[in-house]
Amino acid sequence: MHLQLGELDFIDVVGTRALINLAERLAPSHRLVLHEPPAVLRRIIELAWRDPPDIELIGER
Amino acid sequence: MTTIADHSEGLVHPALFYESDEDYLAGVVSFLREGLEADEPALVAVPKPKLELIKTDLKGSAGNVAFIDMLELGRNPSRIIPAVRRFTDTHPGGRTRFVGEPMWPGRSPAEIREATRHEALLNLAFDDTPTTILCPYDAAGLDNDVLADAQRTHPHLLYGATPRPSEHYIGHALAAQTHLPPRPPGAQRLTFDRDNLSAMRRFVAEHATSFGLGADRAQDLILAATEVATNTIVHATPAGTLDIWHAHDTGAVIGELTDTGQIPDPLAGRHVPSPQGGGGRGLWLVNQLCDLVELHTGPTGTIIRLHAQLCSS
Numbered sequence: 001m002h003l004q005l006g007e008l009d010f011i012d013v014v015g016t017r018a019l020i021n022l023a024e025r026l027a028p029s030h031r032l033v034l035h036e037p038p039a040v041l042r043r044i045i046e047l048a049w050r051d052p053p054d055i056e057l058i059g060e061r
Numbered sequence: 062m063t064t065i066a067d068h069s070e071g072l073v074h075p076a077l078f079y080e081s082d083e084d085y086l087a088g089v090v091s092f093l094r095e096g097l098e099a100d101e102p103a104l105v106a107v108p109k110p111k112l113e114l115i116k117t118d119l120k121g122s123a124g125n126v127a128f129i130d131m132l133e134l135g136r137n138p139s140r141i142i143p144a145v146r147r148f149t150d151t152h153p154g155g156r157t158r159f160v161g162e163p164m165w166p167g168r169s170p171a172e173i174r175e176a177t178r179h180e181a182l183l184n185l186a187f188d189d190t191p192t193t194i195l196c197p198y199d200a201a202g203l204d205n206d207v208l209a210d211a212q213r214t215h216p217h218l219l220y221g222a223t224p225r226p227s228e229h230y231i232g233h234a235l236a237a238q239t240h241l242p243p244r245p246p247g248a249q250r251l252t253f254d255r256d257n258l259s260a261m262r263r264f265v266a267e268h269a270t271s272f273g274l275g276a277d278r279a280q281d282l283i284l285a286a287t288e289v290a291t292n293t294i295v296h297a298t299p300a301g302t303l304d305i306w307h308a309h310d311t312g313a314v315i316g317e318l319t320d321t322g323q324i325p326d327p328l329a330g331r332h333v334p335s336p337q338g339g340g341g342r343g344l345w346l347v348n349q350l351c352d353l354v355e356l357h358t359g360p361t362g363t364i365i366r367l368h369a370q371l372c373s374s
Contacts, residue, residue, distance in 0.1 A: 010262065012287050013342045040284055047349040051336040 001026055006036035006061075016044045023053040036061055073193040074183060075224055076215035078200040078208065085111065085197060086118045088219060089160055092195050096158040097122055104148045106131045106141065107162040107197065115160075135163045138172070138179035139348040142186045142331045149192055150333075156191040164211075166202035169311045171355055171368065173207060174239050178356075180214035181236035186328055195219075210235060236327055241357050241364055244317060248306040255294050261303060262287060265316060272307040272314045273371050281350040282316055282369045288343040289318045289365050297322025297363070313352065313368040321362040330354070 001022075011019075019041075023032040033056045034041070042060060045052050077088040089105075093115070096103045105115060106129040116123045127148065135141050141163060149157050161183075163176040183194060198211050212218060212229040249268055253261045262283045269279040286303060293301040301320035308315050330344030348354055353368035 009259065010287070012284070012291060013346055014291065017342070040280060043281070043284065043350075044346060048334060048342045048346045049336075050334060 001030060002033045002035060004035045005038070008038055010038055011041050011044070013044060013048060016041060016048070019055065020045070020049065020053060023055045027053055031056065033058060035059055070191055071189050072184065072187040073217070074187075074215055075193075075195055075217035075219050076211045076227075077195055077197045077219045078211075079197055080199075080201040082114060084221075086114060087222070089115055089195065089197060090118045091222075092158065092160065092193075093119060093126055094122070096193075097125055099156070101156045101158050101193075102148075102152045103127065103158040103160070104129065104145065105160040106134050106144065107160060108132050108165050111162065111197075131162055135176070136172075137348060137351060137353050138163050138176045139331055139354055141179055142182060142328070143333045145183075145192075145194070146186070146333055149187070149190055156193065159192060159194045160197065161194055162197045164198060164203055164207055166199060170242075171311065171366070172353060174241075175353060175355055177207070177210045177214065178236045178239055180211065181233045182327060182331065184214065184216075185233040185236075186331065233327060237359060239355075239357055241355060241366065244304055245306050245308075248304040248317070250302055250304045252300055252302050253290050253293075254300040258287060258290060261290060264303070265305060268305045269314050269369070274314050274369055278369050282314065282367060285347045285350040285367045286316045286318060288347050289367070292343055293318065293320040293322065293363075308368075311368075312371045314371065316367040316369075318365050318367075319362065323360060324356070324358040324363055330356075
C-alpha cells in the first residue's frame with residue numbers, strides 16, 4: 001500500500017502508531033510504502049519502537 | 062553486604078559512601094565478586110574513569126560483568142531505569158546485581174534533582190524484582206544535600222563494609238517532592254490548545270534557533286514539546302502554557318510546559334515500550350529526545366522542563 005505524505009507538515013507518536021498499526025495489519029502479505037514523509041517520522045520510529053514492522057520510507061524531507 | 066541480601070526476594074538497594082579510590086574498589090569490587098561467586102549476573106553503570114578502575118581491579122573476571130558509561134546513559138537520568146529493566150529481563154529467574162552511580166561532582170542542580178528522583182523511583186520500579194542495586198556516592202566530592210537525600214532514597218547505607226538501615230528512608234516519596242526553581246523573567250510564553258499546536262511548533266523553532274540550537278536538535282525539542290502538549294490536551298486540560306528560555310549557566314535551551322493536571326504514574330516515561338501496541342510512548346520518546354527532562358507533578362498541576370544542550374555531542 002502506498003501513501004503520499006508530501007503535504008504532511010508534522011507527525012507525532014499517535015500518528016506514527018496509526019501508521020505502524022496499519023503496517024502490522026497489512027503484513028505479511030502486503031507492506032506499507034510511505035512517500036515523502038517528514039523526517040521526524042523516522043526519528044520517532046527509531047526512538048520509540050524497538051521492533052517496528054517493515055515500512056518503506058521514500059523521499060524523506 | 063550478604064547480610065542485607067540473604068532473606069530478601071525483591072529489591073535490595075544500599076548506598077555506598079566512599080572517600081577514596083580504595084574505599085570505592087573495596088565496596089564495589091567485593092560486591093561484584095560476591096555476585097560472580099553466587100552466579101548473579103551483574104551490570105555496572107558508573108562514570109567512565111570509575112569503570113576503568115573497576116575493570117582493572119576485577120582483572121580476568123571483568124569479562125563476566127556488563128559495563129555502561131554512566132556519563133552517557135545517565136546524562137538524562139530517566140533513561141537508567143529502562144536500561145536496568147532490560148538487563149533484569151534478560152536474566153529472568155535468579156537475582157541480578159547492578160552498580161549505578163548517577164551522581165558525580167559537577168552535575169548541574171537540575172541534573173541532581175532528576176538523578177535524585179531516579180534514585181527514589183528505583184525503589185518503586187524494582188520493588189518486586191530480585192535484584193541488588195548498589196549506588197556509590199562520592200562523600201568527599203558531593204554536596205551535603207545530595208548525601209542527605211541519598212539517606213532518604215536508600216533503605217541501607219554502607220560506610221565501609223558494614224551496612225546499617227537508614228533512619229531517613231522514605232521509599233519513592235522523594236520523587237514527588239522536587240521543587241523547581243522559578244523560571245527566569247525573560248522567558249517567552251505561549252498558551253497552547255488543540256487548535257494552535259502548529260503555531261506552538263513555530264514558536265519553539267523560532268526561539269530555539271535564535272538561542273543557537275542546531276536544526277536537528279531544534280526538531281527534537283519541537284517534537285518533545287508537541288508530545289507533552291498533546292498529553293496535556295488529551296489527558297489533562299484543554300489548554301496549557303509553554304515557556305522557553307536559554308539557561309546561560311548550563312548552556313541549555315529549556316522549554317517548560319505547564320498544566321493543571323496530574324500524571325498518575327510516577328514511572329511514566331520509564332517503562333520500556335512493548336514491541337506491539339500499548340499506549341504511553343509519548344513521555345518515553347520525550348526522554349529519548351531531550352538531554353534532561355525535569356518533571357514535577359502533583360495535585361496542583363504538572364510542570365515538565367525539556368532541556369536541549371546547545372553544544373550537545
